[in-house]
Amino acid sequence: MPEAAPPSSLSGWTIAGYGLGAAGIGLLLTVPALLITFYLAQVRQVPPLLLAGGLLLPQALDYLSGPFIGAYSDRSRRFGREALMAAGCIVSAAAAAALFTAPAMLSPAATLIWTALAFAVLVLGATLFHLPHLALAAELGGCAQDRGRLIAARMAAALGGVLLGGTAAPALLEIWGNDGAAFARLSLATGAAAAGFMAIAILSVQGRPIARAVPVGSARVSLRQTLADRPFVVLALAYLLQTFGAGLSLAVWPFYAAEVLHRPAAVSLLFGASMGMSLTSFVIWPRLAHGLGLGRAYGLAVAIFAAGAMLVMALGSSAPALPAVVFAVMICGFGTGGLQFLPFQSLAECAAAASDEGRTGVMTGIWVTGEKFGLAVGAAMLGGLLALGEAARGETIVIAASVLPLSLHLASAGVLLARPARARPTDRSSAA
Numbered sequence: 001m002p003e004a005a006p007p008s009s010l011s012g013w014t015i016a017g018y019g020l021g022a023a024g025i026g027l028l029l030t031v032p033a034l035l036i037t038f039y040l041a042q043v044r045q046v047p048p049l050l051l052a053g054g055l056l057l058p059q060a061l062d063y064l065s066g067p068f069i070g071a072y073s074d075r076s077r078r079f080g081r082e083a084l085m086a087a088g089c090i091v092s093a094a095a096a097a098a099l100f101t102a103p104a105m106l107s108p109a110a111t112l113i114w115t116a117l118a119f120a121v122l123v124l125g126a127t128l129f130h131l132p133h134l135a136l137a138a139e140l141g142g143c144a145q146d147r148g149r150l151i152a153a154r155m156a157a158a159l160g161g162v163l164l165g166g167t168a169a170p171a172l173l174e175i176w177g178n179d180g181a182a183f184a185r186l187s188l189a190t191g192a193a194a195a196g197f198m199a200i201a202i203l204s205v206q207g208r209p210i211a212r213a214v215p216v217g218s219a220r221v222s223l224r225q226t227l228a229d230r231p232f233v234v235l236a237l238a239y240l241l242q243t244f245g246a247g248l249s250l251a252v253w254p255f256y257a258a259e260v261l262h263r264p265a266a267v268s269l270l271f272g273a274s275m276g277m278s279l280t281s282f283v284i285w286p287r288l289a290h291g292l293g294l295g296r297a298y299g300l301a302v303a304i305f306a307a308g309a310m311l312v313m314a315l316g317s318s319a320p321a322l323p324a325v326v327f328a329v330m331i332c333g334f335g336t337g338g339l340q341f342l343p344f345q346s347l348a349e350c351a352a353a354a355s356d357e358g359r360t361g362v363m364t365g366i367w368v369t370g371e372k373f374g375l376a377v378g379a380a381m382l383g384g385l386l387a388l389g390e391a392a393r394g395e396t397i398v399i400a401a402s403v404l405p406l407s408l409h410l411a412s413a414g415v416l417l418a419r420p421a422r423a424r425p426t427d428r429s430s431a432a
Contacts, residue, residue: 010146017204018140019153021085021133024197026161028092028126031169031190032099032119033250033375034271037382039100039183040115042258046108048390052383054112055119056376063369066127070365071222073132081132081361082202088129089198095122097191100183123372127365129198134364136205138351151348152282155341159279161197165190166271170254174265222362231419232350232363238416239343240370245408246336247378252400255386260317260397261325273326274333281337286345294342295417301338302413305406308332312402317394339409 036055040046046054073081095118102114137150169186176182227233257267289297308331315324347367351360382400389396 010140010149014140014204015149015153017200018133018136018150019157019201020197020204021129021201022154022158023161023164024089024194024201025126025130025133026158027165027190027197028096028122028161028194029372029375030162030165030250031096031186032122033247033379034166035169035173035183035186035254036099036115036119037251037379038254040108040112041383041386043178043180043183044102044108044111044115046112048383048387050109050112052380052387054116055380055383063373065124066131066369066372067223067226067362067365069127070131070135070361070363070368072361073135074222074359074361081136082205084132085129085198085202088125088127088132089195089202090125092122092125092129093191093195093198095119095125095191096194097188099190100180100187104180123376127368127372130368131361131365133201134368135351135360137348138360140205151344155344156279156282157197159275159282159340161194163272163275163279164193166250166275167268170265170268170271174268178264222359226359226362226366229350229363232347234415234419235343235346235350236367236370238412238419239347239367240374241412241415242339242343242409243371243374244378244381245405245412246339247375248381248400248408249332249378249405250375251379251382252397255382255397256401260320260394261322262319263322266322269322269326270329273329274336277330277333278337278340281334282341285338285341288338289342289345294346295419297338298342298416299413301335301342302406302409303335305332305335305339305409308335309402309406313398315398317398339412 037051040051040054041048069084073084098118099115099122102111106114134154137154140146140150169190172186172189173182176185253270254264254267257270258264285297285301288300291297292300308328311328311331312325315321315328347363351363381404385396385400385404386393389399
């Protein structure tokens with residue numbers, strides 16, 4: 001671990017502005033993950049089985065294109081990473097503004113098509129911004145300390161965007177009436193706010209020198225090299241499994257608040273408690289990662305999440321006391337902070353190594369594609385679970401909020417233990 005961090009070569013404006021771009025992405029991904037299932041099922045009356053498949057199919061193009069967009073950003077000279085970020089800002093913000101605005105006259109099936117297409121364009125635009133933005137963290141900083149400052153700013157802002165989306169969006173819906181018109185207004189507000197955050201990030205990196213290696217070979221060569229990088233592949237698979245659980249957790253809380261607590265407005269409190277604890281935990285997890293190593297620290301994060309999840313399960317489905325539920329959710333939130341921070345800490349090492357070979361964009365493309373796919377699968381899983389568990393809906397919702405996410409996090413920890421020790425964060429760099 002370094003004795004002392006050298007003075008940063010990056011200004012506070014660059015670091016803070018860069019981070020705010022992740023707040024825009026966090027907001028764009030959180031609002032649909034939290035509310036799109038609820039909107040389609042409860043407000044627009046889309047059948048659960050139709051809903052489960054409809055949210056996955058339109059995103060196939062985005063999932064396939066992510067690594068290639070990353071590869072293009074590695075090779076782009078005329079249109080650099082900043083230009084791709086600007087295009088992504090415009091496309092994703094416009095799609096967000098259209099997400100919940102399907103005309104009232106449309107049938108449930110037509111509403112699903114409208115919403116799913118808008119969601120697909122949204123995530124594609126988010127990819128255009130997100131991949132070059134994430135890759136810049138390894139290229140703007142001239143040393144490990146600067147990269148660490150950028151990554152820390154990015155993660156804090158991303159969680160801030162998640163917290164904003166998860167608390168403000170349900171609160172605004174409650175104020176506006178929780179009907180179709182309220183969701184339409186929320187779409188416009190989400191698109192405008194996200195565009196503002198992303199525009200600040202683009203402006204903050206203008207004129208900064210960027211160290212970018214010339215890629216070796218074609219985009220396919222870079223993709224093959226990255227998929228042959230076993231430490232990265234194992235890390236990405238572990239993170240994918242835990243995003244399944246994260247997507248399920250995000251989607252289930254509106255149902256839990258409405259049908260288990262019988263207090264729909266409580267979703268803002270639950271989400272705020274979880275994300276607030278995750279944000280607070282970022283002060284502690286870097287130290288735990290340095291002292292325990294990635295594997296043990298990740299296991300501890302899963303254990304903490306398990307304690308909260310088991311408490312949610314024990315409280316049952318018959319209108320449990322809200323303070324007890326909030327306490328359980330706070331415990332889960334602290335564990336979730338570790339589950340988020342530790343993989344990104346290790347990804348920073350992989351990205352720094354890949355930047356020497358011009359593979360940073362490809363690597364972040366695979367990572368971000370997996371992240372979005374995992375969140376979408378988690379939300380779709382809930383639709384299937386609700387269809388299968390209609391006879392015992394309350395108990396099904398409780399299981400979806402506790403045992404199932406925990407099972408996915410345990411599977412993620414098991415995969416991470418198989419990761420080669422030579423590439424773990426504590427072997428090559430300190431925990432920032």
